[in-house]
Amino acid sequence: MNTTALILCAGRGTRLRPLTYFVPKPALVFDRLSIIERTLIELFLNGINRVFINLHHLPEKVKRSITFPVTNLYEPELLETAGAIREYAQYFSDPFFVINGDTILTDFSFKRMMDFHRESKKLATVFTKHTLTRNGGVFVFSKEALEYIPHKKLCSIHKDWLPKLGGKVAIYRQGDYEDIGTWKKYIKAKLKYG
Numbered sequence: 001m002n003t004t005a006l007i008l009c010a011g012r013g014t015r016l017r018p019l020t021y022f023v024p025k026p027a028l029v030f031d032r033l034s035i036i037e038r039t040l041i042e043l044f045l046n047g048i049n050r051v052f053i054n055l056h057h058l059p060e061k062v063k064r065s066i067t068f069p070v071t072n073l074y075e076p077e078l079l080e081t082a083g084a085i086r087e088y089a090q091y092f093s094d095p096f097f098v099i100n101g102d103t104i105l106t107d108f109s110f111k112r113m114m115d116f117h118r119e120s121k122k123l124a125t126v127f128t129k130h131t132l133t134r135n136g137g138v139f140v141f142s143k144e145a146l147e148y149i150p151h152k153k154l155c156s157i158h159k160d161w162l163p164k165l166g167g168k169v170a171i172y173r174q175g176d177y178e179d180i181g182t183w184k185k186y187i188k189a190k191l192k193y194g
Helices: 035-045 060-064 082-085 111-118 141-147 159-169 181-193
Strands: 003-010 050-056 070-074 095-099 103-106 122-128 138-141 169-171 177-178
Touching: 003 035, 003 082, 035 050, 035 095, 035 103, 035 141, 050 060, 060 070, 082 159, 111 122, 111 138, 111 169, 138 141, 141 159, 159 169, 159 177
Parallel strands: 003 050, 003 095, 050 070, 122 169
Antiparallel strands: 095 138, 103 177, 122 138
């Protein structure tokens, strides 16, 4: 699949402190694989081998948890999710994937989601079992969607960008995921995957 992916790995993981003082969330290990390595395996199996990763918090530890060839984009000052996408837009294909670095994907196909996005003719597709804001952390954006990112320094996908897109957003529901963003969710995933 001739497309690119950005994995968002710059966050500080504040809700999982003190654990994330020492280990960034994408580098947390479940069943012998880091979260980001799990995502990279699925991307490469789906033929997506042009992958970018934005880094800020403990960047060297994220890098050490990766064995796949990726392009690291260091963010000296946090831009939030949509801000980072705007900053690095020159590197992306049309359309492109954006993936949260702290989500464990299960029974999920990047190829099927991309096919769904192209067929929908929308500017964005969100993988979710619930709502646009409570989602599976995988997005497909067409380049045209970049025009809707608000012109402010700190800019979020959920709070700032998706509301601007309005009815131009499709919902994709095939697959499952584990969000480990809080202690309760992290422990649940640890018990499930080890």
